[in-house]
Amino acid sequence: MRSSANIKGHPLHPMLIPFPFAYLFGSALINVWARRGGRSEWYRTASHMSVLGLGSAVVAAVPGLIDYAFAVPPKSSARRRATSHMFANLSAVGLFAAARLGRRGDDRPPSAAALAAELCGAGLLAAGGWLGGTLVYRNQIAVDHRYADAGKWRVKTFSPDTPGSQEVDAGSNDELGPDQMKLLRIGARRIVLARTDSGHVAFDDRCTHTGGPLADGALACGVVQCPWHGSQFNVHTGEVKRGPAEEGIKTYEVTERSGRVWVRLPSEEVSAS
Ligand code: FES
Structure with a gap:
């Protein structure tokens, strides 16, 4: 089903999600790495990545919601999968936002609770990404089918x-x-x-x-x-x-x-x- 949020048929949501995924995952992993190795100078980097990840997640969510409303067939297995995908990612962003709010300063290590929230958020991001991949590669959401003589999508x-x-x-x-x-x-x-x-x-x-x-x-x-x-x-x-x-x-x-x-x-x- 062709994406409803696209540029010349290229769906926007898959173009944008690598940014929050990389930034938020990177924030959690750098915090762990810095904490274990005593590399305190990296906490600021992780903090900035967290902010960039949250901002880009909001941007990526917009075309995702448009496709959820208009491209995913209603009353289908893909709709149930898309709903789980959405809640996994929203929960992940919520956990990273909570960790961000609980931060004690850019140059200071995150608390154990904040670090745990980021790691849980990273796990949810991975689950959401898995479901998103299934939506594209199995349910063919946002795929523009052009078999021989089918004509353009109307x-x-x-x-x-x-x-x-x-x-x-x-x-x-x-x-x-x-x-x-x-x-x-x-x-x-x-x-x-x-x-x-x-x-x-x-x-x-x-x-x-x-x-x-x-x-x-x-x-x-x-x-x-x-x-x-x-x-x-x-x-x-x-x-x-x-x-x-x-x-x-x-x-x-x-x-x-x-x-x-x-x-x-x-x-x-x-x-x-
Ligand atoms: S949904 Fe059509 S064959 Fe399974």
């Missing part, structure tokens, strides 16, 4: 009150090429509009296995494949063609009029939006 967002009727205007009927997809965000609902050899179709973005984003998958011969574990679904009927998913996906009625593609939402979803 998304259209409707304001929650947009669907005043049961149909939403999903765009021009020549926007998508064969086997290309586009994500429609309609309130809390995420629907994929796709073009097959036999016309446009629409179906839920959420894979019924563990919530993978089907808009990020591959579409061919009327079948979409989930990018996480390879479940396949018939995009016309929603039925499972291949597991591990056991439950089919929901499909929506699509019509073409006056050169536009219209997706019909069930009335209860319109009123809920």
